[in-house]
Amino acid sequence: MPDTFNADMLDLARGARGMTQAEVATAAGVTQALLSKIENRLVQPSREVAERLAEVLTFPVEFFYQEERAFGFPHYHHRKRSRLGAKSLARIHAAINIKRQHIAKLLRSFNGEVSKPIPMIDLDEKGISPAEAARMVREYWMLPRGPVADVTSTIEDAGGVVVLTDFGTSLLDGISFRSPGMPPMFIMNSEVPGDRFRFSLAHELGHMVMHSMPSEDDETMEEQADQFAAAFLMPAAEIKPHLIPTSIEKLGRVKPLWKVSIKALIRRAYDLKIITSDTYRRINVSYSKAGYSRGEPFPIARESPDIVTRMLEFHMKELQYSVSEIAKLLLLNEDELRRMYMPRKHLELVVSR
Amino acid sequence: MAIMPSGYETSYNLLDVFSLPAILLVVLEEDPLIEPDLDMETTMAVLGPHLPALHGCILRGFARYQEEYPSVVRAEHDNRAAAACVYAHIATEVTATFEEVPQATMLDVRGLRVLNINDQVVIRFKKVDETGRSVSYPTMQARSFDRQLPLPNVPVAAVRLTVGYEPDLAFSEIVRVVVACPLGKGIYWCTQINSEENGSATWVDITPQRFPGTERFRRYGTGDA
Numbered sequence: 405m406p407d408t409f410n411a412d413m414l415d416l417a418r419g420a421r422g423m424t425q426a427e428v429a430t431a432a433g434v435t436q437a438l439l440s441k442i443e444n445r446l447v448q449p450s451r452e453v454a455e456r457l458a459e460v461l462t463f464p465v466e467f468f469y470q471e472e473r474a475f476g477f478p479h480y481h482h483r484k485r486s487r488l489g490a491k492s493l494a495r496i497h498a499a500i501n502i503k504r505q506h507i508a509k510l511l512r513s514f515n516g517e518v519s520k521p522i523p524m525i526d527l528d529e530k531g532i533s534p535a536e537a538a539r540m541v542r543e544y545w546m547l548p549r550g551p552v553a554d555v556t557s558t559i560e561d562a563g564g565v566v567v568l569t570d571f572g573t574s575l576l577d578g579i580s581f582r583s584p585g586m587p588p589m590f591i592m593n594s595e596v597p598g599d600r601f602r603f604s605l606a607h608e609l610g611h612m613v614m615h616s617m618p619s620e621d622d623e624t625m626e627e628q629a630d631q632f633a634a635a636f637l638m639p640a641a642e643i644k645p646h647l648i649p650t651s652i653e654k655l656g657r658v659k660p661l662w663k664v665s666i667k668a669l670i671r672r673a674y675d676l677k678i679i680t681s682d683t684y685r686r687i688n689v690s691y692s693k694a695g696y697s698r699g700e701p702f703p704i705a706r707e708s709p710d711i712v713t714r715m716l717e718f719h720m721k722e723l724q725y726s727v728s729e730i731a732k733l734l735l736l737n738e739d740e741l742r743r744m745y746m747p748r749k750h751l752e753l754v755v756s757r
Numbered sequence: 758m759a760i761m762p763s764g765y766e767t768s769y770n771l772l773d774v775f776s777l778p779a780i781l782l783v784v785l786e787e788d789p790l791i792e793p794d795l796d797m798e799t800t801m802a803v804l805g806p807h808l809p810a811l812h813g814c815i816l817r818g819f820a821r822y823q824e825e826y827p828s829v830v831r832a833e834h835d836n837r838a839a840a841a842c843v844y845a846h847i848a849t850e851v852t853a854t855f856e857e858v859p860q861a862t863m864l865d866v867r868g869l870r871v872l873n874i875n876d877q878v879v880i881r882f883k884k885v886d887e888t889g890r891s892v893s894y895p896t897m898q899a900r901s902f903d904r905q906l907p908l909p910n911v912p913v914a915a916v917r918l919t920v921g922y923e924p925d926l927a928f929s930e931i932v933r934v935v936v937a938c939p940l941g942k943g944i945y946w947c948t949q950i951n952s953e954e955n956g957s958a959t960w961v962d963i964t965p966q967r968f969p970g971t972e973r974f975r976r977y978g979t980g981d982a
Contacts, residue, residue: 653839696927701930
């Protein structure tokens with residue numbers, strides 16, 4: 405273990421626990437001034453102080469001595485970032501980085517090679533629209549016509565890593581990014597409805613496919629990602645017959661098939677010029693009046709990412725890791741490891757050993 | 758001898774009628790002196806013992822549509838097709854449920870399946886809006902039904918009722934089951950049926966709350982429509 409305390413990790417740990425500097429300082433019995441200096445790399449804490457901080461923040465002390473650097477928000481998420489409060493921002497920033505570290509460690513021994521990875525398409529170079537990019541990706545992955553059965557497994561089959569976490573806010577559904585030596589990562593808010601989850605994941609896929617370089621302004625990139633997601637999940641030629649005649653009653657029947665929200669279907673009908681702007685407005689008023697903005701009927705089950713579970717299973721079954729050893733590897737407490745990644749069946753597996 | 762609907766004089770025994778060409782069959786002469794008694798209390802008293810069964814039929818018919826059709830099929834249904842499917846399931850449920858009820862018979866009125874209870878009430882089953890009115894464009898036959906006018910095979914003195922279901926905006930669930938007494942283009946009265954935990958059902962008059970302009974409906978009853 406390196407003997408240099410990593411201030412970035414202290415920042416991440418505080419963010420993960422949603423604690424202020426003052427709260428951590430009080431709980432650890434140190435001054436806020438000292439904590440501030442540690443975070444600003446002006447002083448190195450003693451081993452005793454580091455252990456107290458680790459105890460308060462419920463991370464193993466080794467977590468703070470990692471040679472890792474914290475990554476910021478991807479360039480196409482600046483607009484989303486501006487909407488978040490400081491606490492949410494810190495929590496999400498922590499989630500992104502800590503999950504990235506975990507996946508990097510698990511991938512050292514796990515073979516994640518795929519034959520058809522997530523492509524990168526330059527819209528300007530090819531002179532195509534986001535909808536055409538979505539069509540190309542569908543064709544490249546040989547997805548059958550009609551609804552995408554499972555967006556999560558489609559992305560995971562292409563080597564993407566989808567991880568769930570509670571962002572503690574509904575202002576952000578997900579974040580995706582590429583980092584050196586890592587597969588594309590999709591950190592998704594676990595607290596969003598299943599239909600919105602799918603659309604947000606397809607939206608993030610759009611960023612991964614189209615926005616490897618910050619070539620456009622935030623707003624344009626967000627719009628392009630929305631257009632990509634709509635075309636990826638609801639190809640025009642295939643969805644059109646199901647949107648006519650457009651009414652909320654009709655779209656309520658279409659939703660379970662396409663697994664997208666009624667709201668997204670209304671928007672799709674408008675974008676495909678099936679309804680006029682007046683009708684679009686009128687339907688949206690009815691939609692809000694019915695209370696569907698707070699929760700739609702015909703709920704869609706949220707998809708479950710599988711790749712991290714498979715990585716853990718591989719470590720436990722093939723590499724004979726115990727839960728304790730995995731916790732050490734990921735620099736997590738065992739309880740948190742179980743809560744974060746291990747559904748019940750894995751606990752039983754360990755008990756039987 | 759078939760039981761003839763009261764209020765009609767027919768030229769033929771019904772058993773004989775079915776052996777003749779349809780165009781010549783039933784010559785109905787309306788007796789203008791016989792009119793249905795549309796009183797809500799009286800009508801609901803007749804219906805009372807059957808309310809739990811009717812409520813159950815509506816719920817089961819709707820649920821069958823929601824649960825038994827593949828999503829790919831339902832996605833192709835427009836609103837009319839969905840309502841037609843639900844109607845078919847409700848009619849099937851009603852037929853099966855009332856098969857053993859002595860005072861109840863299913864009648865086929867030119868393809869419209871209605872439930873006759875003791876020649877006192879005749880019930881059709883419909884999707885209704887929040888006012889209790891049928892949402893579909895009425896056929897001539899439906900208009901006659903709504904005007905409480907005589908129809909072939911339907912007892913003239915029986916009150917024509919609509920037992921309807923009001924779905925939510927997305928057709929995902931039933932907001933309420935109602936018994937409505939139509940009168941022309943309006944509703945004379947409307948009640949909501951509530952299923953109780955002990956298997957019984959109660960009803961509550963929702964006419965005043967739902968139809969503040971009650972005068973409009975009275976006009977139909979007084980011949981002003």
